[in-house]
Amino acid sequence: MTLDLDFVRAQFPALQGEWTFMDNAGGSQVLRTVAERVSDYLLTTNVQTGASYEPSRVSTARVSQSREAFARFMNCDPGEIVEGASTTILIRFLSEAMTGRLEPGDEIILTNTDHEANIGPWLRHEARGIKIRWWRCDPETYELDLEDLKGLMNERTKLVCVTHASNILGTINPIREIADIAHAGGAELCVDAVAYAPHRAIDVKALDADYYIFSVYKVFGPHHAVMFGKREKLLALDNIYHYFFDKSRVPHKLEPGNINYECAWGSIGAVDYVEDLGRRAGAGEGRGAIEAGFAAIAEQERVITERLMDFLRSRNSVRIIGRSSSAIEDRVSTVSFTAGEQSSREIVEAVDKARIGIRYGDFYAKRIVEEHGLTKTDGVVRVSMIHYNTLDEVDRLIAALEPAL
Numbered sequence: 001m002t003l004d005l006d007f008v009r010a011q012f013p014a015l016q017g018e019w020t021f022m023d024n025a026g027g028s029q030v031l032r033t034v035a036e037r038v039s040d041y042l043l044t045t046n047v048q049t050g051a052s053y054e055p056s057r058v059s060t061a062r063v064s065q066s067r068e069a070f071a072r073f074m075n076c077d078p079g080e081i082v083e084g085a086s087t088t089i090l091i092r093f094l095s096e097a098m099t100g101r102l103e104p105g106d107e108i109i110l111t112n113t114d115h116e117a118n119i120g121p122w123l124r125h126e127a128r129g130i131k132i133r134w135w136r137c138d139p140e141t142y143e144l145d146l147e148d149l150k151g152l153m154n155e156r157t158k159l160v161c162v163t164h165a166s167n168i169l170g171t172i173n174p175i176r177e178i179a180d181i182a183h184a185g186g187a188e189l190c191v192d193a194v195a196y197a198p199h200r201a202i203d204v205k206a207l208d209a210d211y212y213i214f215s216v217y218k219v220f221g222p223h224h225a226v227m228f229g230k231r232e233k234l235l236a237l238d239n240i241y242h243y244f245f246d247k248s249r250v251p252h253k254l255e256p257g258n259i260n261y262e263c264a265w266g267s268i269g270a271v272d273y274v275e276d277l278g279r280r281a282g283a284g285e286g287r288g289a290i291e292a293g294f295a296a297i298a299e300q301e302r303v304i305t306e307r308l309m310d311f312l313r314s315r316n317s318v319r320i321i322g323r324s325s326s327a328i329e330d331r332v333s334t335v336s337f338t339a340g341e342q343s344s345r346e347i348v349e350a351v352d353k354a355r356i357g358i359r360y361g362d363f364y365a366k367r368i369v370e371e372h373g374l375t376k377t378d379g380v381v382r383v384s385m386i387h388y389n390t391l392d393e394v395d396r397l398i399a400a401l402e403p404a405l
């Protein structure tokens with residue numbers, strides 16, 4: 001299954017400029033259709049939802065269509081979709097909505113490979129006597145060992161929090177196996193899927209995650225985010241909105257202050273786009289098209305990742321931080337490395353001159369960088385590609401990196 005890259009790139013106006021964008025794990029470029037939908041919402045249906053007059057009915061319907069689109073995208077029911085401003089906010093809200101059920105002595109397992117968005121909100125419960133246990137990765141391979149997780153579980157474990165793909169390592173974690181371990185111990189699973197969602201089809205049913213969150217601005221859309229929660233789990237959460245919202249008001253009790261309507265409507269463009277890619281690859285409608293679209297995306301990403309990996313593996317000074325395989329099941333196309341004692345900042349600034357946007361630092365996954373001595377090189381160099389990047393662009397990156405390493 002191959003992508004029609006001319007078609008793909010034509011959908012993103014920013015790609016017609018002179019810059020190559022390889023900081024996509026920071027945020028992808030946006031589809032023209034998404035921008036048009038945001039504008040259309042604001043210019044034609046910008047009224048408060050929930051009233052009886054006609055424009056408000058249209059606006060209400062548009063927001064509920066966004067829940068249907070995200071449900072298709074993640075393989076769940078629209079009633080299991082909560083929307084919000086960002087993943088950081090949604091996890092923070094989720095954490096707040098669990099306050100009533102977490103009791104002193106209860107335990108939460110966090111990893112040191114996660115972005116702080118799936119760490120900080122949970123640490124806040126420590127002040128109320130909730131114990132945090134750390135699931136740490138191997139210091140050499142950066143792998144999370146499932147046996148270590150089993151060893152951390154006990155009868156007080158209420159929640160396991162983990163990232164689906166690390167935004168530094170690119171490593172894909174075995175979420176279904178982690179879910180099985182968490183559930184066998186009576187705990188729930190909260191997955192940060194921000195670094196995974198632009199790259200692979202999401203099937204929350206198959207993964208059996210209880211809560212699963214990602215940001216749409218990394219998936220070709222606007223600054224908006226989505227959380228799946230199993231229906232009965234969402235119903236059981238505390239109300240974090242006004243006092244007159246009762247527990248049954250899902251998703252509204254978890255969306256205090258309302259969501260951004262134009263971004264909700266705009267985001268549908270991103271789901272439509274992946275479906276369109278799937279249809280172009282010969283699939284039908286809906287889920288099948290989403291899966292086929294992502295299969296084509298994954299293959300394109302594997303090809304460009306392998307070209308970059310090949311170069312990095314050939315350089316003696318370079319250490320790839322994470323898996324050096326580019327296999328579709330192993331990693332996404334986010335690749336980080338260091339070069340001996342060299343400053344990552346200097347390497348990235350040299351590449352800036354070639355009008356290629358990459359990045360250095362800790363990417364708010366600060367714990368993994370600090371605990372593994374990576375601060376002395378100003379963090380890692382991260383090249384985060386997505387399907388619209390081309391082999392030609394990778395070759396230009398390699399040409400820019402070569403003299404800098």
Ligand SMILES: Cc1ncc(COP(=O)(O)O)c(C=O)c1O
Pocket residue numbers: 025026085086087088089115117118163165166167192193194195215225
């Ligand atoms: C893995 C991961 N999780 C969470 C976030 C935070 O997302 P947001 O900016 O939507 O809060 C990011 C942002 O870079 C991320 O890469």
